[in-house]
Amino acid sequence: MPIPPELPIPLPPSSDYHKQSYEVPGTKRPGQTGHYRSTAFPFLTLDNPTGFTNLVEFFDSGRKHVPGDHPMLGKRPVVGKNPLKYADYYEWWTWDAVDVRRRYVGSAVHKLFEDRVIGGPLRAVGIYSGNSPGTARVLIVAGVFSRLSAAWMLVDLATHAYDLVSVPLYDTLGKDTVEFIINHTDMPLIFVTSQHIPKLLKISSKIPTLKIIVAMEPLELESKTILAAWGEQVGVKIMDLPELEEFGKANIKPVIYPNPDTIATICYTSGTTGQPKGVVLTHGNLASACYAQLHGLNFKEVPICMAFLPLAHCYGRMAVIGTIGRGGSLGFWSNDPLLLLEDIKILRPTMLPAVPRVLNRIYQAGTLAAKMPGVKGALFRHALQVKLDRLHTTGVQTHAFWDRLVFKKARSAPMSTAAIDFLKVATNADIMEENVGSATRVWPFDATASGTVGPPHPNTEIKLVDVPAMGYTAEDKPRPRGELCIRSDACFRYYYKDEANTKAAIDEEGWQHTGDVGEIDETS
Template sequence: MSFPKLPVPLPKNLDYSKQHIEVPGTKRPGQTAHYRNGAFPLITLDTPGSLQTLTQVFEMGLSYGANNNFLGTRPIVSKNPLKFADHYVWESWGAADLRRRAIGSALFKLFEDGTLNGGALRTVGVWSKNIPNWQIIDLACHAYGTVGVSLYDTLGPDAVEYIINHAETSIVFVASDHIPALLKLSPKTPVVKIIVSMDELSEESHRILAAWGKEKKIKVQTWQEFEDFGKANLIPPVKVTSDTVATICYTSGTTGNPKGVILTQGNLANTIHATLLGIDYNGARPVTYSFLPLAHIYERCQELCMLTLGGCIGFNSGDPLRLLEDVQILKPNHLALVPRVLNRIYQSAMAAGSQPGLKSALFHRALKAKLDRLHATGETRHPFWDRLVFNKINAVLGGRLLLVVTGSAPISTPIMDFLRISLGCDIIEGTLGLSLITSAYGMTENCGTAARIWPNDPTSSSTIGGPHCNTEIKLIDVPAMGYTAEDKPFPRGEICTRGSHCFKEYYKDPVNTKATIDEEGWIHTGDVAELDECGRFKIIDRVKNIMKLAQGEYVAIERVEGLYSSSPLVAQLFVYGDSLQSYLVGAVVPEAAQLATIASRVLGTTVSPQDIATLKKVAQDPKVNAAVLRELSKEADKAGLKGFEQIKRIHITLDPFTVDNGTMTPTLKIKRKEAYRLLKTEIDALYAAPESAQAQL
C-alpha cells in the first residue's frame, strides 16, 4: 500500500500578504467570492494520492514500525495513597494492531449473528475518560465498518440516555464506575444488550455487576472476555470506503439536546491529510499527551494526526492536578491544550516577572526584545533571552515542544503573542470551537478544520488565518446586523465553509440539517468575520447568541466575555444581558492571587491567596467589588468596547463554573441557561439595585 508523504512544511519564501486566492467567477450579489488556501492547492477526496479512509491512516502509522511505542500510561504503584510511577509504560503498534482486530472481529460477529442490533447504523457506544482502550475501540470500529458513538465521560444520565436511544446503541464500552449508572438507566434504554468494562474489574465486582445485568437482560463483560471472544472469531478487517460512516459525534450542547454530526471515514481522512500540510516536526517522531476528551472532535483529530505519523500517545493519569507532572515526565513535542491552561501559564509567568528586583527587570527587557522581534519578523526564538529567561517556561511543559495547538475557547492577542515567544514553538490556535478571538478555526461539522494561521506570521495573532487547504470559504451578507460583502475597506459577513471534510447531515434531524447546510453544500457557521489585507479572516461577531438591550443596541455576549477574559484577574466570566435593561452585568470568578492583591491594597490589610475563607469574605466587600470592576473596565477600554458593551455591575464569586455543577460543557464552554439559573438571585439583585448603589455593588 502506498501512502502520501506527510507532514509537509509550508513552501519557502511565502508571501504573507496573500494568504488566500479567489476562485474566478464565484462572486455573486450578497456574498464574496470563494476563497481557497494561498500556499497549497485544494485537497479533496478526488485529489490523487490523498488519504481516503481511517484504516489507511492506521496502516500508514503501522508502516513506521510494529515495534515502535504507541499507547502509553503511567502505572499505579500505590492505591492508598494514590501514587503513579515516574515513567510511562508503552504498548507497541503491533500489539495494538492485534487488539483492534480482536475487538473489531467480536463486534462484527455479534452484529452479523443478531446478538447486537439497532437502527440503520451499527453503532458502538464509548463512555469513558481517555485511556488506551478508548483508541483501540475506535480503531476497531474504523477497521470493521461499525460506527463509534462517543459519550463525554462527564455527561449526566439524561444526556447519556438521549444519545444511546437516539443512536440506537446496543453495545456500550464504559469505564467500570459508570456501569451501575448504565444498569440503572436500562428501563429507559432498552436497546442496550451488552456492557463491556473498559478497565479492570475485580472478580467480586464482576460477579455482582454480571448478576445485576442478568436481571436487566444485559450481558456485562470484562474487557478480556470480549477480546478473547474476538480472538476466537478472528477475521480480517472488512473493506471500507471514504463514504463509510465512522462516527456520530454529538455536539456537547450549550442549549437543548446534542445534535449527532455524522462524519464519514473520508471526512476525517481528508481532515488529517490537510492538517499535516503546513506542519513541520523537523524529522522528529511526534509524541503527544492525551487529556482533552476524545469524545470531542478536537482531540480526536489531534490523535488521528499522531496515528498517521506513527507517533506516540501518552495518556493522562486521570487527575487534572497531575497534568504538569504527566507532561514533564512524558516530554511531548506536540501538545493540544485549551486556553484555560495556557492562560494560567501566562498569568504565573507574568506574576513571577512582576516581583521587584533584578530578575523582574531582566524578564521585562527580554519580553520586550522578543515581542519586538516577533512583530517585526515572526521569529519566536532568541539565543540569549531564551537561554536566560524563557527556556524555564518551556520546561514547565516538558521542554521539547515543537507544536502547540489550542482550541475550544477564546484566547487574547497579548497572551497568544507571549506564548509564541516563551514556548519557542509553532502555536496553532483554535482548530475547533467557534471562538471569538482565535487564530485558527473550525467546528464539529467540518471536523474542526476551516482556517489556520501560517507559522511565523508576525501579525496573525488577532486572526484565524486564511482558508485551510481543504476548505473553501465565503462570506455572506447579514443585513440585520449591517454586515455585507461590499463593506469597505474589507468585506464582512457570515462564514460559510465547504469541502470534503464537511458533514452532510445530522443524524435523524432533517430540520437542523436544512438550517445548517444549503443546497450547494455550504455549512453556515453562524460566525461573522472580516477579511483583512493579507487574506486572513478575523471573527468579529456571532449571528446567533446575540441579544438586544433595551435601547435597541445588539451585543455579542461571547465576544464581550472573550475580551474581558484577557485580564489576568479573570479566571472565569459570565456576562448576562436583560433585554429590558440598558446595560450588561457579570459574574466574575477571579484568580485568587489577583483578588488577594486587590483586596490587600483596597482594605489596607494583608490577604493571602491561600486563605479561601477570607477571600470569600472580602469578595463581598463593596470596596473590593468596585476595585475589581475598575480593573475590568480598563480591559474593556483597551479592547475598544463601546459603552453599551461594557459590564456595569458585577457579582464576585469564588465558586467556579464546572462540568460537575452543570454550568459547563465537557469542552469548557459555559452553558448559559444553567449559569443564569445558578446565579439568578445574584444577577436579579444587580439589576434591582438603585442607581446610587451601582458603585457599591
C-alpha cells in the same frame, strides 16, 4: 493506498506569507464575498485524492513510518494511593500490541453483529468514558492499573477497522442525555468505565436496544459476578475487555477498508439548548480533515502528542488521528489540571493540541513573573520585550541568551494576541491557531498571525455572508466582514434523524453556516 512520500507535507518554499489565500474568480455574489482557497497547495477533494479516503489508512500509514516496537499509547502509571501519586515516566503500548488488540476487539464486535447476537441499523458502538483514568482511586484500592485512556483509543481504532459506528459519550453526561443517545442510535453495545455499569443497569428498561455492556478495565471476580447477575435479571450481558478480546482472538477477521461515504462516528453536541444533536461524520469527512491538517507543518520528526482534550470531541480525535498517520506516540494526561504541566514536562511532547482556555491559564501564570519586584521582575520584563520585538520583526521566537537565562523553565511546559505572543517567546513553541476544527490554520512561524485563525486548509473553501442585523457586510472597508461559511469534504453531512437542524446548518450548495462572525485581512 499510495502513501505520500512525506508526512507531514511541508509548506512549499515559494509560499507567499503576504497572500495566503485567493478569491476564486467569478464566485463573488451580492451579499457575500467570493470563495477563498489556499495559495500554498492545490485544492484537495476526495474525488482526486493524493492521500487518504478512510481512517484505516491512517493506521496503515503509521505502521509504515515506525517499527512495531515504537511507543504508541502511553500514560503515567499510578505508584501510590494515599495520597494519589503518579510515576515520573510514561508506560507504553507499542504499535504491534495495539494492532493486535484492535483486531481482537473489532473482530469480536463484528462477530456479535454477524451472528445477530446484537443488531441495529447503524451497527452503533458506544464509548462512555473519559480519555483519562477517571476511576483511578477505585482501581488503585483494587490493585489494578488503570489503562482507560489507551483503551478508549483501542476501541475507537477497532471501530474504524471493522465497519462499526463509534458513538462517544462524554464522561460527565447526565442519565437523561445518555438515555437519549443510546435510544437515538439504537445502540446495542457500549464500552464503559466500571463506575457507569450500575447507572446503565438502573435505566435498562428505558434503553431496550442495549444488550451488552463491556467494562474497559478488567473486573474483579466478585464485582463481575454481582454485575453479571444483575445484568441477567434485566437482559443485559456484562463483559470486560479481556473477555471480549479472547472472544475476538478465537474469531479473528480481516480488517475492513470502508468507502469514504461509510459513517465512521456520530458525535453528539452538549444538548444545553434542548436535545443533543448527532453530528454524522463519514470516513471521508475525517480522512479529508486529518489529511488536510498534515499540510503546512514543517517538521520531520515522528510526533509525540500530549492527549488531554476529550476524545469525545471532534478536535481531540482529529489531532490524535493525524498523529497516528505519522506513526506518532500519544501520551495521555493524568486527569488532573494541577498535574498537566508536570505531565508535559515528563512526556516532552512535540505537539500539544489545546484550547484557548488552557493556554490563557498558562499565559496568566507566566505573566505573574513580569510583576515581580526588584531585579528579577525587571530582568524578566526586559527579556520578554527583546523577544517580542524579535518575533514581530522577523518571526523568530528564540534567543540564545534570554532563553537560557530566563525562559528555560517555561519551555518545559510547552486567547489573545498578547497571550499567543507570550507563549511563543516563552516556550519557543510555534502556536498555530485553528478554526472550526479543521477549516483554517495559521502558517508556521508567521510573524503577523497572532490573533488570526489563518488561511483555509487545502481542502476547504470559505466565504463571508452579510449579517445586516449586526452591520457586517462583504463590502466593509478596509476588511470584508460577515458570517463565516465553509465548504469542504471534511464538513459533516447531516444531523442524525434531524432534518430541520440539518437544513438550518447546511444550505443547498453544501455550505456550512458556522454562526461565527469573521473578517478577511490583508494577507488573504
